[in-house]
Amino acid sequence: MDKGKDVTIYDLAEKLNISVATVSRALKDDPVVSKKTKKKIFELAEEMGYRSNNFARNLRTQRTNTIGAILPRLNSYFMSTVIAGIEHVANSQGYNLIISQSSESGEKEQQCARTMFNNRVDGLLVSLAYDTDTIRHFDSFLKKDIPVLFFDRCAEHDQITSVLIDNRKAAYEATKHLIAQGCRRIVHITAHTSRNVYTERLAGYRQALEENQLPFDGSLIIRNNLSQEAGYEAAKDILAMPRLPDGVFVANDNCAVSCMLALKKQGVSIPADMAFVGFNNDPVSMVIEPNLTTINYPGYEMGEVAARYLISHLMGGAPMTATNTVLLRSELIIRDSSLRNP
Amino acid sequence: MDKGKDVTIYDLAEKLNISVATVSRALKDDPVVSKKTKKKIFELAEEMGYRSNNFARNLRTQRTNTIGAILPRLNSYFMSTVIAGIEHVANSQGYNLIISQSSESGEKEQQCARTMFNNRVDGLLVSLAYDTDTIRHFDSFLKKDIPVLFFDRCAEHDQITSVLIDNRKAAYEATKHLIAQGCRRIVHITAHTSRNVYTERLAGYRQALEENQLPFDGSLIIRNNLSQEAGYEAAKDILAMPRLPDGVFVANDNCAVSCMLALKKQGVSIPADMAFVGFNNDPVSMVIEPNLTTINYPGYEMGEVAARYLISHLMGGAPMTATNTVLLRSELIIRDSSLRNP
DNA sequence: CAGCGTCATGTAACCGATTGCAGTAATATG
DNA sequence: CATATTACTGCAATCGGTTACATGACGCTG
Numbered sequence: 050m051d052k053g054k055d056v057t058i059y060d061l062a063e064k065l066n067i068s069v070a071t072v073s074r075a076l077k078d079d080p081v082v083s084k085k086t087k088k089k090i091f092e093l094a095e096e097m098g099y100r101s102n103n104f105a106r107n108l109r110t111q112r113t114n115t116i117g118a119i120l121p122r123l124n125s126y127f128m129s130t131v132i133a134g135i136e137h138v139a140n141s142q143g144y145n146l147i148i149s150q151s152s153e154s155g156e157k158e159q160q161c162a163r164t165m166f167n168n169r170v171d172g173l174l175v176s177l178a179y180d181t182d183t184i185r186h187f188d189s190f191l192k193k194d195i196p197v198l199f200f201d202r203c204a205e206h207d208q209i210t211s212v213l214i215d216n217r218k219a220a221y222e223a224t225k226h227l228i229a230q231g232c233r234r235i236v237h238i239t240a241h242t243s244r245n246v247y248t249e250r251l252a253g254y255r256q257a258l259e260e261n262q263l264p265f266d267g268s269l270i271i272r273n274n275l276s277q278e279a280g281y282e283a284a285k286d287i288l289a290m291p292r293l294p295d296g297v298f299v300a301n302d303n304c305a306v307s308c309m310l311a312l313k314k315q316g317v318s319i320p321a322d323m324a325f326v327g328f329n330n331d332p333v334s335m336v337i338e339p340n341l342t343t344i345n346y347p348g349y350e351m352g353e354v355a356a357r358y359l360i361s362h363l364m365g366g367a368p369m370t371a372t373n374t375v376l377l378r379s380e381l382i383i384r385d386s387s388l389r390n391p
Numbered sequence: 392m393d394k395g396k397d398v399t400i401y402d403l404a405e406k407l408n409i410s411v412a413t414v415s416r417a418l419k420d421d422p423v424v425s426k427k428t429k430k431k432i433f434e435l436a437e438e439m440g441y442r443s444n445n446f447a448r449n450l451r452t453q454r455t456n457t458i459g460a461i462l463p464r465l466n467s468y469f470m471s472t473v474i475a476g477i478e479h480v481a482n483s484q485g486y487n488l489i490i491s492q493s494s495e496s497g498e499k500e501q502q503c504a505r506t507m508f509n510n511r512v513d514g515l516l517v518s519l520a521y522d523t524d525t526i527r528h529f530d531s532f533l534k535k536d537i538p539v540l541f542f543d544r545c546a547e548h549d550q551i552t553s554v555l556i557d558n559r560k561a562a563y564e565a566t567k568h569l570i571a572q573g574c575r576r577i578v579h580i581t582a583h584t585s586r587n588v589y590t591e592r593l594a595g596y597r598q599a600l601e602e603n604q605l606p607f608d609g610s611l612i613i614r615n616n617l618s619q620e621a622g623y624e625a626a627k628d629i630l631a632m633p634r635l636p637d638g639v640f641v642a643n644d645n646c647a648v649s650c651m652l653a654l655k656k657q658g659v660s661i662p663a664d665m666a667f668v669g670f671n672n673d674p675v676s677m678v679i680e681p682n683l684t685t686i687n688y689p690g691y692e693m694g695e696v697a698a699r700y701l702i703s704h705l706m707g708g709a710p711m712t713a714t715n716t717v718l719l720r721s722e723l724i725i726r727d728s729s730l731r732n733p
Numbered sequence: 734c735a736g737c738g739t740c741a742t743g744t745a746a747c748c749g750a751t752t753g754c755a756g757t758a759a760t761a762t763g
Numbered sequence: 764c765a766t767a768t769t770a771c772t773g774c775a776a777t778c779g780g781t782t783a784c785a786t787g788a789c790g791c792t793g
Contacts, residue, residue, distance in 0.1 A: 057779055068743045073781060083741060100509050104450040105779035108748045113446075115489075123478060124691075129471035136465060136492055140503075145489050145510060147457075149482055150475065161482075167442050168487060277674065306678055332619065336648055336678050349466075399749055410773045415751060425771060447749030450778045 056099040064097075065089055076101065107169075115145040116359060117170035119161045121153045121178045121202065125303075126331045127348045128176070131200070134352025135174060142360050144171075153274075155181040162186045171195065172359045177202040179242045179274070184209075196362050196369045200355040203245050210369050212355045214379040216246050219344045220253025222381045223298050223326045226342070228261050230324050230389045232296030234269065238283050238308065239300040241272040250300050250328070275300060280307030287323075288315055296324045296387075302331035302343055309337055309386070325386040339385030346379055398441040406439075407431055418443065449511075457487040458701060459512035461503045463495045463520045463544065467645075468673045469690045470518070473542070476694025477516060484702050486513075495616075497523040504528045513537065514701045519544040521584045521616070526551075538704050538711045542697040545587050552711050554697045556721040558588050561686045562595025564723045565640050565668045568684070570603050572666050572731045574638030576611065580625050580650065581642040583614040592642050592670070617642060622649030629665075630657060638666045638729075644673035644685055651679055651728070667728040681727030688721055 058072040065072075067086070075082045075090040082090075093099075107113050118135055120128050132148065139146045147168065151158035158178045165173055166189055173190055175197060184204050187197045191208050203211035227235050237254045240247045255265050271286055273279035283304065287294065299305035305327035309319055317323055319339060327334055327343040334341035354375060362369050400414040407414075409428070417424045417432040435441075449455050460477055462470050474490065481488040489510065493500035500520045507515055508531050515532055517539060526546050529539045533550050545553035569577050579596045582589045597607050613628055615621035625646065629636065641647035647669035651661055659665055661681060669676055669685040676683035696717060704711050 055779090059779075069780080070744075070782075071742055073779095074742090077781090081741070086741080102450070102779050103510060104446045104455070105748085106781075108444070108446040108450055108750085108779085109781045111748075123475040124468070124471040126466070126468065126471075129466040129468075129474075132471075132490075133464065133466040133492065136490065140491055140506075145506075146491070147487050147489050148474075148478065149488070150478055164482075164487075168445060303674075310678065332645075333675050333678050336652065336675050338680060397749090401749075411750080412752075412774075413772055415749095416772090419751090423771070428771080444749050447778090448751075450749085450780090451751045453778075 055102070056094075056097045057102070058099075060097065061090060061093055061099060064093060113145075113169050113171050114143065115147055115168070115170050116172045116174065116356070116363075117165035117168070118146060118148045118174040119158060119165065120148070120150050120176050123148070123150050126333075127329055127346065130348030131176075131352035131355075134349040134354075135356040136352075137349075138353050138356035138360065142357075142364075144360060151178040151181075153179040155183075159186040162190075166190060166195075171363050173197045174355050174359060175199050177204060177244060179240060179244060181244075196359060198355055198359050198369070200351055201246060207373075208370055210358065210372050210375065212351060212358065212375045212377065213246070214346060214351075214377050216249035217253040217256070219328070219346075219379045219381070220250035220298070220300075221257045222253075223328070223342075223344060224254045224257035225261070226381060226383065227296040227298060227324055227326055227387060228257060228263065230296070230320070230387055232294075232324055233263060234266075234292065234294040235263075235296040235298055236269045236271060236287060236294040237298050237300075238271045238273065238275070238280075238304060240275050247300055254298060269294060273304070275304040277303055277307045280304040280309075281311045284308045284311030284315070287312065288317075294323060296326075298326045300328050302327035302329040302334045302341060305341060305343075306331075306333050306337045309341070320385065320387050320389050324389055326381075327386075330382060334384070337386070342384045342387040343382055344379050345382050347377055351377055397444070398436075398439045399444070400441075402439065403432060403435055403441060406435060455487075455511050455513055456485065457489055457510070457512050458514045458516065458698070458705075459507035459510070460488060460490045460516040461500060461507065462490070462492050462518050465490070465492050468675075469671055469688065472690035473518070473694035473697075476691040476696075477698040478694075480695050480698035480702065484699075484706075486702060493520040493523075495521040497525075501528040504532075508532060508537075513705050515539045516697050516701060517541050519546060519586060521582060521586060523586075538701060540697055540701050540711070542693055543588065549715075550712055552700065552714050552717065554693060554700065554717045554719065555588070556688060556693075556719050558591035559595040559598070561670070561688075561721045561723070562592035562640070562642075563599045564595075565670070565684075565686060566596045566599035567603070568723060568725065569638040569640060569666055569668055569729060570599060570605065572638070572662070572729055574636075574666055575605060576608075576634065576636040577605075577638040577640055578611045578613060578629060578636040579640050579642075580613045580615065580617070580622075580646060582617050589642055596640060611636060615646070617646040619645055619649040622646040622651075623653045626650045626653030626657070629654065630659075636665060638668075640668045642670050644669035644671045644676045644683060647683060647685075648673075648675050648679045651683070662727065662729050662731050666731055668723075669728075672724060676726070679728070684726045684729035685724055686721050687724050689719055693719055 058069045062069040062072045072090055075087045136146055149161045151161055155178050158181055190197050197209050199209055200212040203213055258265050271283050309325055319325055327341045330343045330345040334343045400411045404411040404414045414432055417429045478488055491503040493503055497520050500523055532539050539551050541551055542554040545555055600607050613625050651667055669683045672685045672687040676685045
């Protein structure tokens with residue numbers, strides 16, 4: 050138990066006068082080692098404070114027991130909830146988790162991917178950045194049969210499974226709800242990007258309009274980065290419209306909330322003048338007054354599902370290519386911000 | 392460039408008819424290798440897509456280039472902001488970051504510590520769980536001279552540096568502000584724990600009362616877990632008090648906000664009947680109406696400082712024992728929830 | 734008792750880097 | 764020209780496990 054030095058299987062073997070091979074096997078609970086010997090070894094290991102050296106093992110086995118996660122940002126409610134879910138599963142399955150953020154930059158994302166690759170993660174979970182326009186930086190993984198899985202912000206790839214919700218359907222229902230509440234001019238605030246989640250939401254919005262014989266009007270689409278500041282700006286844009294809209298569907302709660310605050314300050318009454326629907330069910334949606342109608346979006350569960358899926362594959366489950374997409378349930382939560390016919 | 396196999400320094404050495412030792416040195420840019428040889432090696436490495444094997448290196452050098460972080464939870468605004476800061480610094484310094492969460496449980500925290508220890512992190516960043524009552528689980532690190540650093544939720548230890556704000560002073564100023572606004576019966580909502588951040592805030596609260604000749608009344612202290620739900624409960628407790636308070640100082644914005652919502656629903660006017668001050672400057676403090684006065688608490692910066700501090704030590708900077716505590720600046724941000732004399 | 738299978742253990746190569754020490758050739762010095 | 768110095772480069776041990784293959788002991792069968 051002296052200070053600097055670690056106990057190795059060689060120390061154990063020597064002390065017990067057996068070979069390191071037996072010690073190694075015993076510690077893995079290999080059934081080929083006799084119970085008696087195992088017991089001796091476990092006891093001594095405990096006593097001497099043995100801990101296995103992962104590097105030696107990784108070096109030999111060419112596996113790392115580590116999964117990597119690349120996220121657009123860490124400090125958003127949704128993403129941190131997803132991470133919590135990922136961490137929970139990874140940890141309970143004995144996997145380490147290394148995390149890095151792309152800060153919504155495609156370039157940084159490539160760099161993160163390189164780092165993950167060099168660290169030889171066994172598998173990779175990715176949610177794409179706003180401005181990622183190619184996913185070739187994951188080819189090196191696929192070429193080595195390292196599984197890659199997208200969640201939430203996904204792209205099409207026949208070797209990469211995606212875990213997400215049906216964004217189109219969710220947006221369709223959100224918009225339909227607004228229409229049912231009597232809205233006829235509905236603004237849609239979305240991101241300035243072609244990321245799936247936003248194009249799908251836009252598509253759902255259009256679909257709902259069409260099905261209700263409402264015209265699609267490009268001037269009602271506001272594109273920004275969905276940040277809090279962008280919400281204030283969007284409010285200005287809305288107020289500057291020649292004819293005010295009577296409904297707003299925002300692709301993100303955060304932005305919806307700040308937009309509502311700004312509009313309220315200018316005397317707009319919500320939902321009477323303008324009904325609002327957001328997306329994400331961020332806790333802030335329950336704080337804003339009136340409470341924000343939104344799409345409940347299971348972040349924690351998404352993290353869990355993605356991690357579980359990846360790990361079960363790593364442990365020798367079904368090949369990833371079998372499944373292309375895993376859809377999680379989402380739901381519209383109706384609150385006061387959109388209720389005009391109580 | 393064939394599918395499965397990685398390129399090693401042996402491949403490079405063989406191809407160039409030189410020894411692996413020279414290749415190894417060249418790749419580290421060791422000045423002892425001639426420029427000409429280096430050039431050849433770098434070019435071939437590039438051409439063959441060589442990437443170094445960290446495990447082999449770690450095994451040999453007994454270092455991992457990885458720092459670990461143990462946090463009470465990942466999915467809170469404050470914590471995810473801190474992580475973002477840590478990740479930023481770690482990544483820019485070429486360190487990997489592995490993360491796990493204690494879920495506010497002391498037991499789970501010990502388990503996380505063991506995992507980190509087994510993964511041989513070079514250094515450890517920790518924010519303690521609510522119910523951690525001993526920090527002996529970090530002894531194994533210290534015994535091996537692996538630096539440990541606490542941030543935010545800290546404990547006293549002569550080998551562990553802490554990075555935090557002056558909680559007492561912040562709470563003192565928050566309370567003083569309430570008193571200056573005419574509050575005389577001030578409730579303090581805090582956590583049910585002896586974690587430093589909460590005891591210090593309580594101490595600051597008491598100090599402000601004393602300096603203003605206000606009596607400390609234990610029945611005005613509400614203890615819970617500071618969650619959103621706890622905020623609703625706290626509102627009930629407040630309304631059940633024989634004499635209503637005229638000010639509330641909450642140790643966390645989240646809880647403050649839900650408490651305010653519940654009180655408003657019961658007809659309490661804020662700040663006229665009851666002035667509110669929170670803690671953290673969570674974005675939600677700008678959404679609640681009236682906007683919440685709070686302590687601005689630099690999470691991102693705290694993460695950066697903690698990580699930078701740890702890494703500079705790992706890179707051979709000053710010994711950690713030299714510094715005991717790093718205090719970050721915090722400030723009271725006054726908003727409408729507490730302004731009674733405009 | 735020879736022959737065989739079974740069970741438990743040992744031997745030694747291997748994973749891919751790092752590095753102390755030694756060796757050699759080229760250059761400088763006396 | 765002999766010797767000292769410098770500048771590179773190579774040899775080989777090492778880090779701590781894993782695992783294919785070999786070995787030895789034992790009991791069982793015919």
